[in-house]
Amino acid sequence: MVDIGQMAFEAAEAGVAEVVRLLQAPEDLERLPQLVTDAQGRARANQAALSAALGAQVDAARYGLELLDRSHRHIARLRSAIEEIGALCAEAGAFVEDSGPVRALSLAHLNVSAVLAELSDIVDLPARAAAVEQLVGDDTSLVAAYEGLTVLEGTAANVKEAWKRNAAKRRGIGELFSYLDRVEEAMEAFEARLWAHARNYRELARSNPRLLVDVARVVEIQERLDEHCRRTKAGYVKPRHYRERLMVELAAAIRERAAPVIELCKRHGVPNVKLKFDQHGNKVVSEARDYLGALTDVVRVDPVSGRQLPAPTDEELASLAMREEEAFEEDTWLGAALGGLAVLEADLPEAYDYAAPCFPPHLNAFDALFQMYHVQIATAVDALGQASSALTAKGQLAVIDWVVAYQGTLRGLGVQEELVRLPVAPLSDDTRPGLALLIEAYTGRMEATLNAWAANILAQDVAGAPQQMSDGTLRTPGAVDFFRLLNEHVAVVEEVSRGEVLYAAACRALKVMCDFTASQSTLLARGGLPLEMLAALLNNNVDAYGQSLEFTEHVQSLLEEGYAGRLDVEDTCRSFLELAKALAAAVCSEVMRDAGLAEQFGRLYAGQDWASGATTATVVATLKDYFGDVSTFVEPGFAKRIAEMALDEVVRRYTAALASTAPPASEAALRRMTADVEELSAFFGSLMPAARASKGAARLCDLRELLAAKSPAEVVAAYGRLLDAVPSLTPQQLERIAAGSIPITPQQ
Secondary structure: OOOHHHHHHHHHHHHHHHHHHHOOOHHHHHHHHHHHHHHHHHHHHHHHHHHHHHHHHHHHHHHHHHHHHHHHHHHHHHHHHHHHHHHHHHHHHHHHHHHHHHHHHHHHHHHHHHHHHHHHHHHHHHHHHHHHHHHHOOHHHHHHHHHHHHHHHHHHHHHHHHHHHOHHHOOOOHHHHHHHHHHHHHHHHHHHHHHHHHHOHHHHHHHOHHHHHHHHHHHHHHHHHHHHHHHHOOOOOOOOOHHHHHHHHHHHHHHHHHHHHHHHHOOOOOOOEEEEEOOOOOEEEEEEEOOOOOEEEEEEEOOOOOOEOOOOOHHHHHHOOOEEEEEOOHHHHHHHHHHHHHHHHHHHHHHHHHHHHHOOHHHOHHHHHHHHHHHHHHHHHHHHHHOHHHOOHHHHHHHHHHHHHHHHHHHHOOOOHHHHOOOOOOOOOOOOOHHHHHHHHHHHHHHHHHHHHHHHHHHHHHHOOOEEOOOOOEEOOHHHHHHHHHHHHHHHHHOOOOOHHHHHHHHHHHHHHHHHHHHHHHHHHHOOOOHHHHHHHHHHHHHHHHHHHHHHHHHHHHOOOOOHHHOOHHHHHHHHHHHHHHHHHHHHHHHHOOHHHHHHHHOOOOHHHHHHOHHHHHHHHHHHHHHHHHHHHOOHHHHHHHHHHHHHHHHHHHHHHHHHOOOOOOHHHHHHHHHHHHHHHHHHHOOOOHHHHHHHHHHHHHHHHHHOOOOHHHHHHHHHHHHHHOOOOOHHHHHHHHOOOOOOOOOO
């Protein structure tokens, strides 16, 4: 143990030593007050630290005593529990022989608890039913009524299941079961009311959207209950499939709304107006009678000419007898049908703005409503399409115009492009949509009309005389009239659509162009057209080629993406150019068919006229006379082409003449042939490029070289060059030509 006195003595000595150390010098006495103050401060600090340490030790000692006391109590409790466990084990050992009765008692307790719970539910049924009955008739409490009925129905199902488990004890509970059946009847009545609200969604969306939201909430809650029953495999609870039922009811409402319109669309040709006629068959437009019913005035129209007849005299009025007849008027019928379709179309923006927001997003309400309407509208359009061939062009275009506008409405509502097209409806016997039938009927009628006009235009062109333009060329008004009509018909379609309809019309227009060129080709093959008409038709087709390019370029610029590249533009436009080439060949043939030319070609290489140069001079003079007209009548580019054709024909005629009448290879004959080449080259050189004229002249030079050949090799070389211009030159003809200068065998 520490000696406190000894510690105090040592502390006093240490204090004296410290004072001596601090006051060693006399001047240290001046610092004595300061040293006293410092010593007192350190003493107080040491005292405080000592007090704190002492307090901590006291607290630690107190906490240790408390822990010790608590440990004693727990040990005592543990000993008591061990003794109790031992006693219970001894008691349980005594119950081993009685385990069966104990188990039965436990099961009985469980059954009694379940029965009490079921009885509690049964006792509460009247109160719950009364509360729900008050809610069922109130539309503002639709969700609460549904939740109450669902709870009642679940309770009733549990009660029935409980009684079924105790089938032997079901005596006297008939009234209870009839009461439980009333719960099912109440649920059926609620569902009938619920689906009536669903079918009335259009009016509710505008007038009472909250009620429509409640309908959607009921469907959503039941959907979750069905999912819960599927997960828990509660087989005795039948799923209600409210979501599918909701879609069925909405579709039924839309079918009911569209049914009158569809029925009206099927009534084409059914009399829908009453018309009045007099005894002479004149249509009565209007009539006036006095207060006694006597006829005072009448306006009549001749049924054949459509002209209004003069006002009748008093005697005629007195003798007029009226009769009424039922008739079908397309404008009245079609106006009513399209008006009904417009009402259905107007429902879609309302569904988008008012009905769709009342349903949860995962139901995709607008998509479902749109597709239901889309099918009904497609069915109505199919009904109109079945009568497409009987409709007038005006009626066909009116229906097509409405469908295109309807598709524009769908695009404005954000419908995907692949869903905008009308689906195939049951009314399409050949599985073709009504819109396709309408487009085909309209464009087919357009094609027939244009072909008829084109035939009339061509007939009038051929029957009349060509007109000479200010530049001297000849033309007929046919090409201008043809493309004017073509543009007018296509312009009507442009105002309606720039997609499928315009594409179909453009395809028909291209076919009409091909038919027009085919008709001209048939006319050309028939022959008998004078030179002036051939020149006029040639110029017309050159102009038509340019106009066809402008027409197709304009149409392609209007067509929507995906349609422009599908038109067969190049071949159609080129058909006019190919026909112009054929007409150029016909002009050349008409020139070369001249009897005077044929006579002069027959005199070549024989007689004094040829030797003197008169024959070739006459040929050149005749051709010059013809080409004076051709150069004036025909477009410059094709006038050169005709001159080239004429040069080739002249080479062929000179070759044929030389093959039939080959002169001796004398100097005079060779000089004459050289002079012929020069005269013909000079003439044709004025009509075409010099290079092309030189090529033709070279073939004529080959004739001279063939006649003047000194060896078989020279003959073969000249013959090879001539074959390019005159493929019909045979080895037998070559043998006759060369016989005048050098003998050559067929083998050579």
